[in-house]
Amino acid sequence: MTSFLRAARRTTPRRIAAIGAATVGALLLTACGGDDMSGMDHGSGKSSKSASASASAGNGTGAASFNDADVTFAQMMIPHHEQALEMARLADGRASDTEIKDIVAKIEKAQDPEIRTMKGWLDSWKQPTAMESMPGMDHGGGDGGDGMMSDADMKELKAMKGAEFDKMFAQMMIDHHNGAITMAKDEQKNGKNTDAVQMAGAIVKGQSTEVExxxxxxxxL
Incomplete structure (x- = not known):
């Protein structure tokens, strides 16, 4: 028994020292590991936020990108659509053909919202709604290749009624639509803004059907 106690007294300090060293080492490793993990977490968080910011910036740039063709398309198509709506409104009380009335409704449904959309584009692009000079867009000189009607044409259409109105309206709107289709195809070819090019495609498709x-x-008739 006495031998055992002496042996225990001899080994206890060493064991305590070993245990203490192991404990301290474990604490140091834990502390270092915590710092490393914390750093990794913060680092990952920063990288994630940076990537998200870059993605958002990229999307914003893409959505807002435009070129001169986009601006010209919107600036010219707005008054073009406005005249189409003016012609369509003349049909009320004058048109007699059911199909003419049906087309008038389609024009009003499609082109009024498109005008608002294009004005919104120009505003977001910080561009004027109208070009400084747009040949054929003053409604006075007749068709400058864009299908716009002259003031005299509009006055003549306004004076007609029944079958005469239907015939002149159909012919004028064919010319008008063909002008819009030409402008829209130019936008499809040269435009940069995705939304503007997409609208141009819708105009080509919809108005080509109406021309037929x-x-x-x-x-x-």
Whole structure:
């Protein structure tokens, strides 16, 4: 028993020292590990935020990108659409053909919202709504290749009623739509803004269909 106690007294300090060293080492490792993990977490968080910011910036740039063709398209198509709506409103109380009335409704439904959208684009691009000089867009000189009607054309259409109105409206709107289609195809070819090019495609498709319908009306009247 006495031998055992002496042996225990001899080994206890060493064991305590070893245990103490192991404990301190474990604490140091834990502390270092915590710092490393904390640093990794913060680092990852910063990288994630940076990537998100870059992605957002990229998307914003893409959505807002435009070129001169986009601006010209919007500036010219706005008054073009406005005149189409003016012609469509003349049909009220004057048109007699059911198909003419149907096309008038389609024009009003499609082009009024498009005007608001294009004005919004120009505002966001910080560009004027109208060009400084737009040949054929003053409604006075007739068709400058864009299908715009002259003041005399509009006055003549306003004076008509019934079948005469239907015929002149159909012919004028065919010319008007063909002008819009030409402008829209130019935007499809040269435009940069995704939304503007997409609208141009919708105009080409929708108004080409209406031109065919209007021609069919002329053929039977």
């Amino acid at each position: 319908q209007l021609q069919g009306i002329l053929d039977r």
